[in-house]
């Protein structure tokens with residue numbers, strides 16, 4: 474049976490805000506029913522810090538989100554488990570709990586202090602997205618749409634050290650959001666399988682946040698995988714084509730290009746969180762309004778159905794739903 478993993482979900486911002494207002498068991502109440510209905514086993518829970526808190530509040534906001542997840546797991550100990558290794562993930566599934574894995578979405582909480590990476594590891598962070606769609610101490614993110622800027626750069630000396638340290642600790646390097654120059658650099662310095670947790674194919678939807686065919690081949694050559702993103706502008710250049718079938722087209726494209734063993738899920742669902750995005754943020758000021766092309770985690774069975782209709786065998790579908798992700802985690806985690 475498949476181990477179904479969503480490789481990228483930003484729920485902790487919402488969980489933290491609701492907990493600040495005094496609510497408890499937010500995940501159990503607001504999210505768990507959908508996870509169950511969709512047959513989700515594990516969630517990679519991203520730690521994301523909005524522009525408005527940077528730089529000074531980056532570390533504090535990240536730590537708050539980590540605390541919130543651990544508190545939620547205590548309150549809902551029969552239903553939620555924070556997972557730090559493969560055994561934890563398998564145990565959670567066996568006990569019918571949702572396994573949560575922490576990931577940094579952008580290294581901003583570290584600012585320029587590499588020693589903090591160890592602290593995040595000890596707190597359970599097992600994956601690290603080097604940048605979000607902005608510049609940080611590691612490198613440059615790829616913007617969602619064109620901005621006025623000077624020459625773009627690759628990753629910094631700090632970025633190289635971060636990759637080395639993260640791999641030494643056993644963290645997975647995630648290249649979603651990095652610019653093309655930085656991508657090339659990561660491929661040069663990373664030794665372990667690399668993932669793009671929530672990026673699609675640029676050939677099918679031409680945005681800098683998606684991967685070129687060469688980049689897909691580069692990730693595949695590390696043994697890594699790519700999580701398919703369900704947000705409209707990564708799925709299609711036109712809202713009218715932003716639907717489940719076009720999402721499956723991206724899975725198909727990668728399967729044909731490098732093999733089904735490099736395809737996974739990283740839905741990046743945004744609908745529940747858009748209310749929190751600050752009005753000045755690059756997300757809020759985009760011309761095209763972001764929306765999810767499928768109705769959240771409950772739609773996973775529709776993806777399975779659609780893949781079957783296209784001739785994917787059960788074993789291939791299981792790889793896409795989570796086994797590929799598990800393979801990478803097994804290889805990189807200590």
Ligand SMILES: [Zn+2]
Pocket residue numbers: 578649650671741
């Ligand atoms: Zn993202």
